[in-house]
Amino acid sequence: EVIEFLKTPEKFTRIGGRIPKGVLLVGPPGTGKTLLAKAIAGEAREPFFSISGSEFVEMFVGVGAARVRDLFEQAKSKAPCIIFIDELDALGKARGTGPMMHEEREQTLNQLLVEMDGFDPRVGVIILAATNRPEILAQALLRAGRFDRQVLVDRPDRPGLIFIFFIHATSIKLAPGVNLEQIAAMTRGMVGADLANVVNEAALLAIRRGRETVQQSDFEEAVERVIAGLEKKSRVLSQEERKRVAHHEIGHALVALSLPGADPVQKISIIPRGIAALGYTLQLPTEDRYLMTRTELENRIAVLLGGRVAEELRVAGGWRGAAEDMENATTIAKRMVKDYGMSEKLGTVALDQSTQPSFLKSNESPGAPTYSEHIAQEIDLEVRRLIEEQGNRVRDLLSSLRPVMLKGAEKLLKDEVMSGEELKALLSVPQEEPSVRH
Ligand code: ZN
Secondary structure (H helix, E strand, O other): OHHHHHHOHHHHHOOOOOOOOEEEEEOOOOOOHHHHHHHHHHHHOOOEEEEEHHHHOOOOOOHHHHHHHHHHHHHHHOOOEEEEEEOHHHHOEOOOOOOOOOHHHHHHHHHHHHHHHHOOHHHOEEEEEEEOOHHHEOHHHHOOOOOOEEEEOOOOOHHHHHHHHHHHHOOOOEOOOOOHHHHHHOOOOOOHHHHHHHHHHHHHHHHHOOOOOEOHHHHHHHHHHHHHHHHHOOOOOOHHHHHHHHHHHHHHHHHHHHOOOOOOEEEEEOOOEOOOEOOEEEEOOOOOOOOOOHHHHHHHHHHHHHHHHHHHHHOOOOOHHHHHHHHHHHHHHHHHHHOOOOOOOOOOOOOOOOOOOOOOOOOOOOOOOOOOHHHHHHHHHHHHHHHHHHHHHHHHHHHHOHHHHHHHHHHHHHHOEEEHHHHHHHHHOOOOOOOOOO
8 A cells, every 4th residue: 555655646645535644563573574664665666764763762862853854854855755763662662661761762752743743645755663562652653643554564474484484595505305394384483584594594504514505404403593592582482382372362262252242353373472472362343442331341351361261271270471361351340440430339430530541551650549548449349359250251151162162272273373263163063072182
């Protein structure tokens, strides 16, 4: 779409459509966000201006803002073109999330916002930015007319790994009989940059051994070396961990599929995505809705608890990956009790004057509570009751669906990615306990 627009802006403006100004590429490090931005500029055959957010961190006050101004001046004179801002999070951190707010960064960020608001998108300047930490970005950056489009640049799935591996492998001399597909299958969880690393490492090993071409064994050893490096960063999962993650994600998805009115399940994946999220279940719509009924909120809590409960049903003991789910579930329950007056015990009063309308973790520090110690205790009890109630509901539900859960997890372990439809299909098959022991 960006390429189309840069080539033929008239097509978009003729009927008065608004052209996207800012597109945010979100994904883990090494997945090729910068390459993608460059490829867009290349394919549109337009100039490419780039800066990195981290360049601004060490600058003197005022220098960063001036550089942003210059960059936009330059870009506007060369329009149509692309401006690319790498590591946007280094520049656009929300207030107060760092150890201290850097005055320089704040000025630079303000200048960026001014520039983004100030130009007419019809001149043909599109701003692409990349981040691997969208959650810490200042909300101001994500507002309409700024970076209001987000594109997920995720870790590659298995076919993706093979494709990328082939591309890197064309730069080296292969010994006859090397099975690239087999090697690519060993690189699960890696990103493009890791694969480039594997290929390079394999070439170095071959050279060290005095060979003219790279052999299968060189590749195998290279993969092991790169994995060992990654394991230190705890990104590649052991088999046991993968099983846990698979059950966890199937748990979320099954609850979401079974509860009426819950958002439909789009995609379930156990391709690791960094330390925080080892797998994920994508429900659409993912944006926050402002008008939610009590049932919808309860269902949300239930879906969040689904992962942990599924793990409990399979093996005893909690898992650290569920911590974030629990935190999110608690946040929802708290808002139901405190802000939406959905607790019968505490009545229909808003107990907090908070105006933040979003479930997203607040970036501002919460003010002092406006209620008494006694009410605070009541709130805690109500929140706990709500969560326990949903926990029991989910436990009953998943116990009754245990065969589907095990089958689904097995399939997910094998394929790594699953659509909501595929899981639904398993649900509609008459149930038999599978003979495989877990
Ligand atoms: Zn989860």
